[in-house]
Amino acid sequence: MDGYTELRNYAVIGDGRCCALIARDGSVDWLAWPDLDSPTVFAAVLDHLRGGRFLLRPEAPYTASRRYLPGTNVLETTFTTAGGTVRVTDALTIPDSRSLAPARELVRRIEGLAGSVPMRWSVQPRFGYGARAPHLTRRAGVPVVTSGPEAVGICAWNAGEPQPTSDAVVSRFRADAGTRAVLALPYAHREPLVLPTRTECEARLDHTAATWREWTDGRTYTGPWREAVLRSVLALKLLVFAPSGAVAAAATCSLPEELGGERNWDYRFSWIRDSAFTLNAFVKLGCAPEATGYFWWLMHASQLTHPRLHVLYRLDGGARAPEKTLPLSGYRGSTPVRIGNAAADQLQLDTYGELVQTAWLYTAAGHRLDADIARRLAQTADFVSTSWQQPDTGIWEVRSAPEHFTQSKMMCWIALDRALDLAQRGLIPDQHAPRWRRERQAIAKFVDDRCFSLRLNTYVRSADSDDLDAGLLLGLLHGYRSPDDPRMRGTVAAIQQALQDGPYVSRYLGADGVHGSEGAFLACSFWFTEALARTGRADEAAHLMDQLVPLANDVGLYSEEIDPATGDFLGNLPQGLSHLALISAACAIGQATR
Amino acid sequence: MSIWAALAGGLVGTLVLTTTLRAANALSLTRIDLPFLLGTAFTSDRTRAKALGYGAHFINGLIFALLYYAVFVAIGYSSWWLGCVFGLVHGLFATTALVNILLPLVHPRMGQPETSAPHVALLEPPGFLMLNYGPSTPAVTLTAHLAYGTIVGGFLAWPA
Numbered sequence: 001m002d003g004y005t006e007l008r009n010y011a012v013i014g015d016g017r018c019c020a021l022i023a024r025d026g027s028v029d030w031l032a033w034p035d036l037d038s039p040t041v042f043a044a045v046l047d048h049l050r051g052g053r054f055l056l057r058p059e060a061p062y063t064a065s066r067r068y069l070p071g072t073n074v075l076e077t078t079f080t081t082a083g084g085t086v087r088v089t090d091a092l093t094i095p096d097s098r099s100l101a102p103a104r105e106l107v108r109r110i111e112g113l114a115g116s117v118p119m120r121w122s123v124q125p126r127f128g129y130g131a132r133a134p135h136l137t138r139r140a141g142v143p144v145v146t147s148g149p150e151a152v153g154i155c156a157w158n159a160g161e162p163q164p165t166s167d168a169v170v171s172r173f174r175a176d177a178g179t180r181a182v183l184a185l186p187y188a189h190r191e192p193l194v195l196p197t198r199t200e201c202e203a204r205l206d207h208t209a210a211t212w213r214e215w216t217d218g219r220t221y222t223g224p225w226r227e228a229v230l231r232s233v234l235a236l237k238l239l240v241f242a243p244s245g246a247v248a249a250a251a252t253c254s255l256p257e258e259l260g261g262e263r264n265w266d267y268r269f270s271w272i273r274d275s276a277f278t279l280n281a282f283v284k285l286g287c288a289p290e291a292t293g294y295f296w297w298l299m300h301a302s303q304l305t306h307p308r309l310h311v312l313y314r315l316d317g318g319a320r321a322p323e324k325t326l327p328l329s330g331y332r333g334s335t336p337v338r339i340g341n342a343a344a345d346q347l348q349l350d351t352y353g354e355l356v357q358t359a360w361l362y363t364a365a366g367h368r369l370d371a372d373i374a375r376r377l378a379q380t381a382d383f384v385s386t387s388w389q390q391p392d393t394g395i396w397e398v399r400s401a402p403e404h405f406t407q408s409k410m411m412c413w414i415a416l417d418r419a420l421d422l423a424q425r426g427l428i429p430d431q432h433a434p435r436w437r438r439e440r441q442a443i444a445k446f447v448d449d450r451c452f453s454l455r456l457n458t459y460v461r462s463a464d465s466d467d468l469d470a471g472l473l474l475g476l477l478h479g480y481r482s483p484d485d486p487r488m489r490g491t492v493a494a495i496q497q498a499l500q501d502g503p504y505v506s507r508y509l510g511a512d513g514v515h516g517s518e519g520a521f522l523a524c525s526f527w528f529t530e531a532l533a534r535t536g537r538a539d540e541a542a543h544l545m546d547q548l549v550p551l552a553n554d555v556g557l558y559s560e561e562i563d564p565a566t567g568d569f570l571g572n573l574p575q576g577l578s579h580l581a582l583i584s585a586a587c588a589i590g591q592a593t594r
Numbered sequence: 595m596s597i598w599a600a601l602a603g604g605l606v607g608t609l610v611l612t613t614t615l616r617a618a619n620a621l622s623l624t625r626i627d628l629p630f631l632l633g634t635a636f637t638s639d640r641t642r643a644k645a646l647g648y649g650a651h652f653i654n655g656l657i658f659a660l661l662y663y664a665v666f667v668a669i670g671y672s673s674w675w676l677g678c679v680f681g682l683v684h685g686l687f688a689t690t691a692l693v694n695i696l697l698p699l700v701h702p703r704m705g706q707p708e709t710s711a712p713h714v715a716l717l718e719p720p721g722f723l724m725l726n727y728g729p730s731t732p733a734v735t736l737t738a739h740l741a742y743g744t745i746v747g748g749f750l751a752w753p754a
Binding site: 371 | 639714725
């Protein structure tokens, strides 16, 4: 079908530093090396002709089923043909201490299970998002593709003799019952390439699965929808950039929110907006090192722009993320293909609430704040005190004119409220507490006077409007008002009426400065579910959750959005916010029904 | 030229270097914090790390001053401007190799390109020229080291 596969057909593998998307047909269509936010080696998902891919599939007609090895991010795909069955196990390997490992490595193990299956593979690396011409050579008998400071080896054992063609290295072989073949791509960046042995590759593949299982065994969640929650935390773990502790919003860039549309963004950055949910999920699931690492990264990254916050930061802590377009054809013609994100420089007042709430959750989990961080948090509250009256672009980063978004004001209120609590407990300086208290009161008055519609009995999207926005649910989830507050209950009811369609909840209706429309935003569905649970409607919430959990693809992953008409995935994937919202909703329902 | 002059120059030079970096930090020019980077090698308690880090940083400053002294003695000449040149070399070494490559290798809490799941770093890696800590970081670090080298060279060239 037009050279592209449905986004729902992608599974993701990773090693804590980079991620790859593998389609159900065995094609690695996305791989950014050496880091999650680096330019790609394979990007066929964004341009099936120029992006590059690593195909591995039966030559005969087949059906495919797949799963993650239990408790791991190692993918197992089973191809069944008329002549036999073959199993492919894919992993981006985690280094072990037994051998000299390449800087990065993709290993694919092929096992014949029954009969005999003719297999074909093709490695077509395209460095720099397909922009740089690869140069094929041989080192110690192994085909090596180089480009500038990068090199990829193509190691094959029992998988046919690699044959160079004009633009790829290809081969064929038969996977007979009881046989085992291995394909490995070692990678080097600004260093000599390490060419591994077959034994080392297989040992690292097994070590990788064992390491993931060990990590998953340490997770503490025992509530409802356990499988979905554990898969979500494994997906989230893939988005943790281990060298810095940052958490990427998604593993990909420019997968469209509307097929053929222009809503194509780069999500390989860490959004402050997601920070409170992220820390909460880490704490609730017993991921203490990840929680500490993330909080430290957050406070480091925001230091350079302090007291202002950028909407997002790069995974290395940098603040600049200039937006550029690439000359790729885009997923099914969805252009422009963007890298970088211009939202970085927007004013988003809700982020201040998210940051202080994150620090508040961090202290609630028993951690201490050092003097520098305490001082900066107090200065953040000072900044909110003087800035909350400005219009902003809101949580959804609209590209239309700034407005007084209600959710932004609510999060400013949260920032001051949490700062006051921290100050009261002696955790941050309290010299300006009276001013924070005064401004908190002023925000509440503004929100209640201008952001609540008496006619509709709901908080509205922005001051003096009649529009609704699912982001308002975050006011409830972060504690702007008690769940018993009639205005909050009215808001939940109004959102249900205006934005819910079956299990799907839209973000908002109305213009946002970008052409086209979008699918249903999955995080909003989970937020709505959690809001139901918190407002005493736990049975309804559980029922909705039962509809939402099966919306994941066959390996339990979610993208950012879903087309309600077709069920197709839209937007970047796997999307951290969708998985975070699932975890939060499951925990809340578990708590409400306990 | 004496060891005592080297130690005195090292002490004053480190004071100026640390103050320069701290001021640049307060002005949001960089996120570099050498005492913090050093101290967290010993503890994950942030407050204690900074205290330990300052101690370690001053000791390092004295050791480097002794190295300058050794080179000055070997070539039989010392001056403030040669100290400035040494400071430049010292700064380049610090930003390209010492803090970027060598420190992550021995620092249990600092990330490096090889850090992978399931581990997670507490400190982001500095990157080439420590650019991960902000685009002005190389300039600030080199300036601070130029000042350090000039001061050490000046103390060692001071007439006895």
